[in-house]
Every structure is written in structure tokens, then in C-alpha cells.
Amino acid sequence: MHKPTTATSSPLYWVIRYLPILQWLPHYKLSWLRADVVSGLTVWAVMVPEAMAYSGIAGVPPLVGLYTVPIPLIMYAIFGTSRTMVIGPDSATALISAGTVGAVVATHSGVTQVAEFVAITSALALIVGIIFLVLGLVRMGWIANFIPSPVMKGFIQGLIWVTIIGQVPKLFGIEGVHGNFFEQLWALIPELVNAKPITTAIGLGSLALLFLFKRLTPKLPSALTTVVLSIMVVSVFDLGANGVDIVGSVKAGLPSLAMPKFTLAQLQLLLPGALAIVLLGYAESLGAAKAASAISGGSVDPNQELISHGPANIGSAFSGGFVVVGSLSKTSVSMGAGGKTQMASLIHAAFIILTLMFLLPLFTNLAHSALAAIVIHAMIGLLKPGYLVQLWKQSRLEFSIGVVAYLGVMAIGVLAGIGLGIVLALLLLIRHASSPPTAVLGQIPGKPAFRNIYRRPGLETFDGLLIFRFDAGLFFANANYFASNLQELIAQENKPVHWVLVDAATINMMDSTAVERLLELLVSLKQQGILIAFAHVRDRLKDKMILAGLVDKIGEEYFFETLSDGVSSFQNNTKAKES
Known part of the structure; x- marks a missing residue:
């Protein structure tokens, strides 16, 4: 032919x-x-x-x-x-x-x-x-x-x-x-x-x-x-x-x-x-x-x-x-x-x-x-x-x-x-790769948009919810930093944290070291009574998380299309517990 x-x-x-x-x-x-x-x-x-x-x-x-x-x-x-x-x-x-x-x-x-x-x-x-x-x-x-x-x-x-x-x-x-x-x-x-x-x-x-x-x-x-x-x-x-x-x-x-x-x-x-x-x-x-x-x-x-x-x-x-x-x-x-x-x-x-x-x-x-x-x-x-x-x-x-x-x-x-x-x-490359920028996010009142709370005053935050953004792919050089930085931010909160919502829009990859560290982090957060959720997860990244067993550990219901969806789920979950 x-x-x-x-x-x-x-x-x-x-x-x-x-x-x-x-x-x-x-x-x-x-x-x-x-x-x-x-x-x-x-x-x-x-x-x-x-x-x-x-x-x-x-x-x-x-x-x-x-x-x-x-x-x-x-x-x-x-x-x-x-x-x-x-x-x-x-x-x-x-x-x-x-x-x-x-x-x-x-x-x-x-x-x-x-x-x-x-x-x-x-x-x-x-x-x-x-x-x-x-x-x-x-x-x-x-x-x-x-x-x-x-x-x-x-x-x-x-x-x-x-x-x-x-x-x-x-x-x-x-x-x-x-x-x-x-x-x-x-x-x-x-x-x-x-x-x-x-x-x-x-x-x-x-x-x-x-x-x-x-x-x-x-x-x-x-x-x-x-x-x-x-x-x-x-x-x-x-x-x-x-x-x-x-x-x-x-x-x-x-x-x-x-x-x-x-x-x-x-x-x-x-x-x-x-x-x-x-x-x-x-x-x-x-x-x-x-x-x-x-x-x-x-x-x-x-x-x-x-x-x-x-x-x-x-x-x-x-x-x-x-x-x-x-x-x-x-x-x-x-x-x-x-x-x-x-x-x-x-x-x-x-x-x-x-x-x-x-x-x-x-x-x-x-x-x-x-x-x-x-x-x-x-x-x-x-x-x-x-x-x-x-x-x-x-x-x-x-x-x-x-x-x-x-x-x-x-x-x-x-x-x-x-x-x-x-x-x-x-x-310099190693430093940037191992400790990329992170941010705690808050919502612009009346809008489905979120920004860094330390750079923009007047943002709406939610008691018990920490919205965390990590501005890099997750791999062996920064996996520990991801976990330690998140734990530090949790400790700095004035009120107890019940949910961590990770904005994964800027996370474009995840290697096996990062998977292992995330599994360890899940155990640590669970012991503290904290649930972790993800929003804006890219399809290829989610495929990796499924194969690694992370989605099963976290729960499919805790993966959201947008941060607003994640916030709504947190609020509904909180109201259900209070009632």
C-alpha cells in the first residue's frame, strides 16, 4: 500500500x-x-x-x-x-x-x-x-x-x-x-x-x-x-x-x-x-x-x-x-x-x-x-x-x-x-526550584476570583479553610518544601484549620518523590484532623495522581473544577456538621 x-x-x-x-x-x-x-x-x-x-x-x-x-x-x-x-x-x-x-x-x-x-x-x-x-x-x-x-x-x-x-x-x-x-x-x-x-x-x-x-x-x-x-x-x-x-x-x-x-x-x-x-x-x-x-x-x-x-x-x-x-x-x-x-x-x-x-x-x-x-x-x-x-x-x-x-x-x-x-x-536554579513562591489566597468579595491575601487587602477568608497555592511543579527538589511550608502556614493561622484547599493551577507535574511526600503529608494532616482538597488539577496531573493512589486516598469528591466550588463544598460540609 x-x-x-x-x-x-x-x-x-x-x-x-x-x-x-x-x-x-x-x-x-x-x-x-x-x-x-x-x-x-x-x-x-x-x-x-x-x-x-x-x-x-x-x-x-x-x-x-x-x-x-x-x-x-x-x-x-x-x-x-x-x-x-x-x-x-x-x-x-x-x-x-x-x-x-x-x-x-x-x-x-x-x-x-x-x-x-x-x-x-x-x-x-x-x-x-x-x-x-x-x-x-x-x-x-x-x-x-x-x-x-x-x-x-x-x-x-x-x-x-x-x-x-x-x-x-x-x-x-x-x-x-x-x-x-x-x-x-x-x-x-x-x-x-x-x-x-x-x-x-x-x-x-x-x-x-x-x-x-x-x-x-x-x-x-x-x-x-x-x-x-x-x-x-x-x-x-x-x-x-x-x-x-x-x-x-x-x-x-x-x-x-x-x-x-x-x-x-x-x-x-x-x-x-x-x-x-x-x-x-x-x-x-x-x-x-x-x-x-x-x-x-x-x-x-x-x-x-x-x-x-x-x-x-x-x-x-x-x-x-x-x-x-x-x-x-x-x-x-x-x-x-x-x-x-x-x-x-x-x-x-x-x-x-x-x-x-x-x-x-x-x-x-x-x-x-x-x-x-x-x-x-x-x-x-x-x-x-x-x-x-x-x-x-x-x-x-x-x-x-x-x-x-x-x-x-x-x-x-x-x-x-x-x-x-x-x-x-x-x-540559583536549584534555589528557585527547591523553594518556589507560595501564597495563601482569599476571595475578592462578590467575584469568583482569588488573590494573595498578603498582597491585596480586603479579601474574604473563611474560618477553618486555608487556600494554598504552590507556584511550581512538584518534584524531588521541592516536595519537602511544599509540605513544610504548608505546615508552617497552618501553624500561623489564628483559628484551627479543618480544610486545606490546594490551588493546583500552577502545578504542571508531579514525580514519584513528590507522590511519596504527599502520601506522608496526608497521614500527618489526618492526624491533625485536617482534610486536604484540590482545585484546578490538570488532566495529566490527575492521571498521575490516580495511578499513584492519591485520588483514592484523598477522595474523588475532594477534587474541584474551581476554587469557588471548593469553598462552597467546605461551607456546606461545615454547615452539615453544625446542624
Whole structure:
């Protein structure tokens, strides 16, 4: 017998699903091309200097930053679901990359170490890409939900300071030091007397220009303009021959494609950092994609976003680059320039390829102190000192967690700080799960509606009846809390409680541990002469309670459709006893 083919079983459906470019490219309008070209050129003007600058954060030569960009842009345009998001180097993930690779690469000095560092950096990008791809294929797009905002934002704010302190030696032309933020700060202060005057002048001058351009001419590509001016100054006065650290001679051309090589031992050392990059990078990227879609329209598929970051990072690795993620700042630039679709990213990639083929020699006299200034300026723009103040007003607990994540990165390092952030996230999750909100309810006079008696005055309560709401599913982590909290509320009542009416509207599940605890609670309440009843029980939950024997123990007659029905039954029962 012929089995009908459904839409989801069609091979074409799966091809289009995993290649979103096939959804928008056939419908592309030529009238959009001008806006996408302008957007691509605008993002190019921002990306070129930032990619070279962020290479310094990742611990690799500036040219590697440009190698990183084109293939990920093309891959995201093919596999990504956001119409306008721009993918590329990111300061946070670049810093994690540097810390991870630094722990792997041998400590010998010279050119060999630089080459090895670059090779292992690309290997890390490959591992990150594979993890992204696998997580997307097994549909784990929900993992971003497990980093609470206080942990994420606290971590990033701390990371900003770590990034800034790491660029200070380049800004002043002094020797860099290793250690956490405070150790680096303590070591750098006395070193400032050894700052190279010309390097310092270029660095601080570039920083001043960046702030000036942002204030006076915000539409000007300030980073690219600063790069051009610094190259002109170094070239005119031949400052490279006078002690200023410059990019140096760079051969134009595209990178050769090759698979990064690494050993099993190196893989084991790279894996924790790779997982940290995936978790943090995905949370950042998904946030950027959703923010862009809220403005430009369209929908974002979290699982496909994971998949899209797979080939993007694998492509970066094969071209000798480092890890890439979605960038909210560059996405904003693209959208601000009128970008309509991912065609803007394809055009942007084309401009980067042309840069690699023909323009690289122009960057020979680019000072590293100017690149450091670009990084520091970008980081200062990301600082949000008011966030912790706002968090303090909202929740003391979340404020404390945000501060711990903030200071943790600065005090114990990036990777350890990530680990601390994840532990904090898990602890916060456990706390919320194990002690969810509860409420004692009263009825709005004359209406079949019930509210929390401690939040709304004037509600009607009923002597001998406690109406209890538990705002979570019942499972092993909170079953004891359900019972103990209910017993405490019973003890706090001024008059003896004869009935407990549980509003189960917010209880969507119940595991075996919760069933056992409820059976124990029934026995305890019965010994106190208290009857328990339920209202608003969902069908699936009631099926579970029937199978567990709870309905038989409680009595079918004590399950009500509404709280009003339960209150009426209690009142009728009380009147019957009195008569």
C-alpha cells in the first residue's frame, strides 16, 4: 500500500530547513541590493580594524583576524536564521580562546611559539565548531536558558576589565605580565615609568580620536579612520624604525585552507575552554539574533543557530582563524546602514576577500598601540556601571550573584570565572526550584476570583479553610518544601484549620518523590484532623495522581473544577456538621 508523503518527510523540506538561504535567496529583490551593498561596506569599515585588534586579545597576529572573517560570514549567510545578524570575532570569546590556548602551548620562545599558538587557536575554533554543530543537530538550543542574566552580565562586565588591562602594555609599549586582573594591575603600575613616549602618544592619541569621533561624528567609521591616520603618522615619520611596534610586512593573498592538527592530549586540554566558548558565545549570539529579528522581522530558530555556528567556526579554523560568534554591535551597524538580508554579509565577505588580496601591504605601518586603543575604546563602550545598581534595587540575591561573577573573572581568571558562573547559575536554579513562591489566597468579595491575601487587602477568608497555592511543579527538589511550608502556614493561622484547599493551577507535574511526600503529608494532616482538597488539577496531573493512589486516598469528591466550588463544598460540609 502506498504511504502518502508528508511535508516533513520530503527531502526538499529537510534541505530547506537546514539551508535557510534557500528560503530567502529565491525571493530576493534587486531593489534591496543597494542597501545591502552600503551595509556590507559599512560593516567592512568597522570589521577590518576590529578583527585586527581582537586578534591581539586572542593572542595571535593581526592578520589572523582578517583570515577569520570571510568564511564564517558566508557560512552564516547559508545556515543562519537571522536576516541581519553579523557573525565575527568577539572580545569575550577571543579572551577565553587566548587563556585556553595559552595553557596548552609550550612555553618556549620565538617564532615557533607564535606559529604553534596560531595553530592551536585554529584547532580550538575547529573543536568549538564541531560542538556547535553536534548540539544543534541533537536540538539543544535550550542550553542558553541556563545562564541567568546576572551571571552573564556580571561575567561580561568583569571580562571587559580583564580585556582592558591586557591591552595596556601594548598601549604604552611596555612588557606585558601574566596573572589575574589585580595581579596585572599591581605589576603594571610601576612599569608605566618605562612607557615608550612615541608609542604612548600614538596609543593615547588614537584613543582620544576614537572618543572624539564618536562624540562629534558618530556616523564616521571611527576605528578605520583612526587606523588610517595612525598608519600615515607612522609612515611619514618612519616611526617603525624608532621603536614603535608595528604590524610589519604582510604579504597580500588569501589564506591557504588546511585542517588544524592537534593531539589527543591537546584536545583534552582544549575541551573545557571550547565548552565555555560555546556556552557564552551561543548565549551572546542568540541574544543578538533575537534583538535583530525583533527589529527587522523574521523568526530565529535556536537549534539552527547552533548549527550555523558549526560551519562558521569550522570554516574559520580551516582558514587559520579563531572562534567567531554573533555580534550585536556589528549587527546594529549593519541594520543602521540599511541592511535587509544576509546578502549584506556576503557582500561584506567579498570586501574582506578583496582586502586580503590587494590591500594588506597598506597595513604594514599600523601600530599595535593603535589597535590596543581600538580594543580599549570598544570595551569602555560596553561598560554598564548602572546595571548592578539596578540589580540591587530588584533583588539582593541576584545582585550578589552578579557581583561574584563580576569579581570572580577578575580575581581567579577567565576560565575559572566561567566555571564559577556556571556553578552560580546551577545554585540559583536549584534555589528557585527547591523553594518556589507560595501564597495563601482569599476571595475578592462578590467575584469568583482569588488573590494573595498578603498582597491585596480586603479579601474574604473563611474560618477553618486555608487556600494554598504552590507556584511550581512538584518534584524531588521541592516536595519537602511544599509540605513544610504548608505546615508552617497552618501553624500561623489564628483559628484551627479543618480544610486545606490546594490551588493546583500552577502545578504542571508531579514525580514519584513528590507522590511519596504527599502520601506522608496526608497521614500527618489526618492526624491533625485536617482534610486536604484540590482545585484546578490538570488532566495529566490527575492521571498521575490516580495511578499513584492519591485520588483514592484523598477522595474523588475532594477534587474541584474551581476554587469557588471548593469553598462552597467546605461551607456546606461545615454547615452539615453544625446542624
